[in-house]
Amino acid sequence: MLLRARSGRPLRGRARPPGDKSISHRAVIMGALASGRTEIDGLLRADDVNCTVAAARAFGAEIIDDGGVCAIISAGGFRQPAETIDCGNSGTAARLLIGAASGYRLSARFDGDQSLRRRPMGRVVAPLSQMGARFDTTDNRLPLIVHGGALNGIMYRSPVSSAQVKSAVLLAGLRAAGETVLIEPERSRDHTERMLAVFGADIDTVEIDGVLHPRVRASALKAARIYVPADPSSAAFPIAAALIVKGSDVRIQDVLVNPLRLGLYETLLEMGAKLTYEEARDPIGEPIADVAARTSALVGVTPPPRRAPSMIDEFPILAVVAAFAEGETRITGAAELRLKESDRIALMVDGLRACGVDAEELPDGLIVRGKGPKSVRGGAHIRTHGDHRVAMSFLVLGLASRDPVTVDDADMIATSFPGFTAFMQSLGADIAAA
Numbered sequence: 137m138l139l140r141a142r143s144g145r146p147l148r149g150r151a152r153p154p155g156d157k158s159i160s161h162r163a164v165i166m167g168a169l170a171s172g173r174t175e176i177d178g179l180l181r182a183d184d185v186n187c188t189v190a191a192a193r194a195f196g197a198e199i200i201d202d203g204g205v206c207a208i209i210s211a212g213g214f215r216q217p218a219e220t221i222d223c224g225n226s227g228t229a230a231r232l233l234i235g236a237a238s239g240y241r242l243s244a245r246f247d248g249d250q251s252l253r254r255r256p257m258g259r260v261v262a263p264l265s266q267m268g269a270r271f272d273t274t275d276n277r278l279p280l281i282v283h284g285g286a287l288n289g290i291m292y293r294s295p296v297s298s299a300q301v302k303s304a305v306l307l308a309g310l311r312a313a314g315e316t317v318l319i320e321p322e323r324s325r326d327h328t329e330r331m332l333a334v335f336g337a338d339i340d341t342v343e344i345d346g347v348l349h350p351r352v353r354a355s356a357l358k359a360a361r362i363y364v365p366a367d368p369s370s371a372a373f374p375i376a377a378a379l380i381v382k383g384s385d386v387r388i389q390d391v392l393v394n395p396l397r398l399g400l401y402e403t404l405l406e407m408g409a410k411l412t413y414e415e416a417r418d419p420i421g422e423p424i425a426d427v428a429a430r431t432s433a434l435v436g437v438t439p440p441p442r443r444a445p446s447m448i449d450e451f452p453i454l455a456v457v458a459a460f461a462e463g464e465t466r467i468t469g470a471a472e473l474r475l476k477e478s479d480r481i482a483l484m485v486d487g488l489r490a491c492g493v494d495a496e497e498l499p500d501g502l503i504v505r506g507k508g509p510k511s512v513r514g515g516a517h518i519r520t521h522g523d524h525r526v527a528m529s530f531l532v533l534g535l536a537s538r539d540p541v542t543v544d545d546a547d548m549i550a551t552s553f554p555g556f557t558a559f560m561q562s563l564g565a566d567i568a569a570a
């Protein structure tokens with residue numbers, strides 16, 4: 137489906153985005169690994185998570201989901217699946233499930249869509265092979281078969297800061313002899329560590345060279361009750377729109393504000409964004425707050441490269457906001473963007489240029505030279521290569537540019553933010569089928 141966004145009314149009001157995708161995947165996987173009845177309140181029903189739900193069923197869990205609280209009933213552990221595990225568009229589903237499956241005596245074939253088949257799986261195949269899993273794969277990409285079984289714990293120094301790699305290794309570590317420690321260059325999101333503790337795993341941290349790293353020992357998980365707050369990566373779109381659309385004032389409710397997910401928000405504050413956290417609370421071992429945002433005069437910034445893991449999914453929308461700021465925004469340390477659902481560096485620069493913005497690719501990032509709120513022409517038809525976050529980013533741009541913007545494929549937005557169009561419309565945005 138083609139979608140079109142154009143400028144019009146200011147964005148106003150309150151709304152709650154759907155549940156956090158990272159927490160949803162983890163809750164389903166751990167629920168299937170745990171013995172007993174796990175209940176998940178606020179599970180994200182999006183295509184990516186639906187793949188994980190289907191996988192959990194294939195690995196033997198019973199799942200009762202009528203749209204309210206989702207119940208996962210399991211005897212504990214994964215069983216031999218009868219069919220291929222289809223991970224669709226989701227790197228998180230693929231990498232976390234491969235890690236979790238590695239600890240069981242089973243052989244499971246994993247596959248995904250065209251985008252996921254291009255993405256690297258060697259980053260989990262390498263540590264899991266060291267632990268004792270075996271893989272049938274031609275080029276460390278999907279489709280691949282994992283043969284799980286008896287594993288040994290390892291101390292793994294991951295070359296990339298990736299919560300998917302970390303989580304795959306820690307989930308495998310639940311079934312490994314000895315202890316498993318994961319060291320990464322910069323800390324990535326820690327939802328797996330937090331949630332493993334809730335499910336009763338033997339997990340703590342160990343200090344190496346003055347830095348704390350997660351350590352897990354073999355554990356049998358016990359069913360838990362999980363609440364899923366709204367996804368800060370989805371909240372980023374209405375918040376960014378409010379900053380750049382004249383006269384806007386929104387409150388985005390019940391947002392997960394785990395510090396390891398807030399890199400975009402930190403950066404926006406440095407740019408001069410009128411952004412506040414309201415009613416901060418921590419009822420579930422993950423911090424939650426409402427985020428209020430108003431139209432702001434913004435300046436370009438250079439976020440430190442070490443901040444990249446805490447805003448890895450938010451660079452596309454940051455690049456759009458930067459186009460409406462005064463001055464240069466220079467993003468570096470983000471080479472991982474080329475390995476996401478699309479090459480997000482190339483696609484964002486292409487799209488921004490098509491909208492009349494001065495933008496340039498770097499090997500590990502991009503430069504956007506913003507010329508202020510009224511400078512962006514828009515008027516382009518954007519190629520998204522089926523990337524949901526690229527699509528939503530350019531629709532936000534179209535809400536503040538002189539001419540409307542269309543995106544070629546809005547269907548993929550359902551992988552992470554079902555109801556995006558209605559959500560934005562409820563705040564006053566003019567987004568509609570083209």
Ligand code: S3P
Pocket residue numbers: 157158159161227228297298299300301303324325448449472
């Ligand atoms: C995720 C981790 C990130 C992120 C993805 C979700 C997760 O990927 O881009 O959308 O839930 O663990 P990497 O860990 O590969 O950076």
